[in-house]
Amino acid sequence: MDPYCLKKLNAERRARRAALLLTDLGDGRDRVIKEGDPVAGLLGDAISQAFLSGKSSLAEIEGRSFFLNVHVPPPRLVVIGAVHISQALAPMAKIAGYDMEIIDPRTAFATPERFPDIKLFAEWPQDILEQRPLDPYTAVAVVTHDPKIDDQALERALKAGCFYVGALGSRKTHTKRVERLKALGSSDDEIALIHSPIGLDIGAASPAEIAVAVMAEVIKAFRARGLQTARNLEKTV
Amino acid sequence: MQNPTEQIRDPLLIAESWMAEGRDVAIATVVETWGSAPRPVGSHLVIDEAGNFEGSVSGGCVEGSVIAEAMDVISQGTPRMLEFGVADETAWQVGLSCGGRIKVYVERLG
Structure with a gap:
């Protein structure tokens, strides 16, 4: 060599x-x-x-x-929000082979006691994503429900071409979110890539079940990535 | 897919650091597998001239033989293709107890 x-x-x-x-x-x-x-x-x-x-x-x-x-880089999962869903998601991501990290500036939520054995950043997403940039082999799930924390991360995830972008919230919440993202400069095509309501539709009710639905949706998006790229290649040919 | 431990002990990163230290290095790569093989195609074992090694091309079954061949490759410079089958296929050959077969390409770095 x-x-x-x-x-x-x-x-x-x-x-x-x-x-x-x-x-x-x-x-x-x-x-x-x-x-x-x-x-x-x-x-x-x-x-x-x-x-x-x-x-x-x-x-x-x-x-x-x-x-x-x-x-091919190992897939990474960035979760915005150190909430109950993230606590259930952390061990699942690990088992599925995803390198997961959590960002949440609310220090009461982002504590090592609540999240043992996982990369945890009690800082604003925009500050951490500056040092640890998103890329096409990264999935982003925003789950805080707080636009101040979620929106910046969403906008960056769309710009970085993350293979999965999901956002927690009802359809009504999402409609308002779409308006805010447009104001931040995201295009309609980019916004259409957001998975919301988040997670595969398995009728998930509890935080742990929602975590299962999110993990499944992330895996599906990663495995379909090849198909998506193939379609893009066909277009360019 | 890599787990964090594999990332830390990444054979190709180790090969680069060994090279920077001025050590002579060979890289062995699994290029083909048949049946049940312990390590997937693309897996690496890296070896230096003193016989130090990192990574794996099997579950430890044929590493000894690959390392010995790698020492020759380091001194001679010509790449070699090695093939390993089940242990009892030929009496003189080491083999894979799992019943699979693998092909390993061994080359010198530089």
């Missing part, structure tokens, strides 16, 4: 961007390809497929043997 390729690949991985190491098994040469980099022909098709599925594989193309090692 070319040391330069290793450095470049690790830099992409540290920055939570999808990247692929392409190795020609015939001569041992390798190169790093970022998601969206144009690669022509059958090899290009195999590379697009690898980014969509997140699966590494061998590919025989025009008599040459390649190994495509795709590195």
Whole structure:
């Protein structure tokens, strides 16, 4: 492996961007390809497929043997609101393999006693998201019910292209939220991506059940991500 | 999917830090699996010239053999493709007790 390729690949991985190491098994040469980099022909098709599925594989193309090692960032879940739902969501996210963090400036809510073993920030979302930026491999769920806390985070999540954006609240609450987001500069297309009411419709009533519904909706959005990207690719072709 | 422990002991990040320390490094990668294989395609084991290693390509069944081959690859520089099957397939070969088969590509860094 070319040391330069290793450095470049690790830099992409540290920055939570999808990247692929392409190795020609015939001569041992390798190169790093970022998601969206144009690669022509059958090899290009195999590379697009690898980014969509997140699966590494061998590919025989025009008599040459390649190994495509795709590195997709692990999914992250950012929850705005250290509420009862978040307490139930934290262990579920961990079991599902999601790296979860909670942001809530209300210090009475965001206490380590209520949230053991989880990254917890008792600060305003806009301050924390400045240091820990959102990205397309991050899901955001806003659950405080307080526009002062939720709105800034929502606006940033939409701008960052997060694979999932969900907001707790009734349809009536959401109608008002839409107006506020428009005032903050979010477009209609962006706003349409918000999942609200939050969570898959399983008739959830208790905070723990709502957490199940949210986790399921996040997983669904992540697994459908490939399909969404495929549709976008079709559009550009 | 990575868990936090795997992130801390990330073989490729370790390989980069070893390289920065001036150590000679080989990288082994699972490139193909058949049947029940303990580690998925794309998994890495990284080895230095003294035989230190991080990561895994199996559940510990064939690491010893991969490390020995990696030392040769470090000194000779030519990549190798290794194949491991079930333990009793050939008497002289180490194998996977789980019954799977894996193909491992071993290359020198630099």
